[in-house]
Amino acid sequence: MKKQINGMLLICAVAAMTFGCSQSKEKSEQQSEPASEKVAESLKTVTVDLASKSDSKLKGTVIFKELANGKINIDVNLMNIEPGDHAVHIHAVGDCSAADGTSAGGHWNPMNVAHGNRAEGGDFHQGDIGNLNVREDGNGSLSMDVEGWTIGGDDSTNILNKALIVHAGPDDFTSQPAGAAGPRIGCGVIAMN
Template sequence: MKILTKNLTLALGIGMAIFACSETKDKTEEVDQLEMEQTQPKTNMEDKTITTQIMSKSGSDLAGMVTFKEVADGSLDVTVALRGIAPGEHAVHLHETGDCSAPDGKSAGGHWNPLGVEHGHRLEDEEFHKGDIGNITIGEDSTGTFNMQVEGWSIEGDSTTNILNKAVIVHAGPDDFTSQPSGAAGPRIGCGVIAK
């Protein structure tokens, strides 16, 4: 009986030691995996999304958001959603300076135009400002959305593609795509700074 008890105690002790070693190994592997994940560069596309709030300017009641999301081919998917402005067409551009401090939005400077070309229509003309986007249509309920995929823009790319620290400007009227240098779109009624 003493031998049986001794053998059972020995077997139980060996089993507990094996279990403890296995548990320690599992915890070590978990820690190693976590450390490896923390040191790997982040490639999640969600990290390449910026949402910019649009504030009212020039006495308007405009409010809205613009979302920039990097997609697989390197271009940016841009969605503009606005409310509180007159029905009809309103120009939307990126301007060169991320500063919306002026009541009329003029602190944002002119159109973002790092290549020094003429203003034009992004989808139809050979030459256009990097900051040229287009017109958003606002419905009778004073709301509207606009979406497009833009090549030649980046989040943290080189100086000719990087949209960070630029301003989104919404105008009181439509862009005619021909008048220089800004499409005769009227006063700036909304402004938002593109920042991380």
């Protein structure tokens, strides 16, 4: 009888250890899942729909993605505009209410430096992006990774609450203060959805 009780106690102890270990493993797996989800959630994305301005027929979308390396990827896709080069800039004010886009103010320039060409280095506004080439079919795109921008960082790097502007012509990268790119034909406010 004593042997049976000891045997049963041994079986119960083994079962309890097995159940406890598997439960412990499940708990540790549950705890590791939220950590990986937090990493994915911390990388932000902002999508901007562009509105046509200055009687253009422009349609477009701009996606800003926070990258793991600390840069921001900007992906611009445009339709229904004249073939050729078109300047793309971030302007200081997140307001696209004016029919000609002028409510967006001037280029975003928190460092108060001269306008220039980001691709060549030297002085350039935080909002200087570059020229996007539109093909004969009226469509064009531009994608680049930008260092020094954030989605929600400090005032000198934060792209939120500003406007993305597309111009009728190319940026000449030398005319001050904005590159002589012509009328604003597209505008979208950069804001979290």
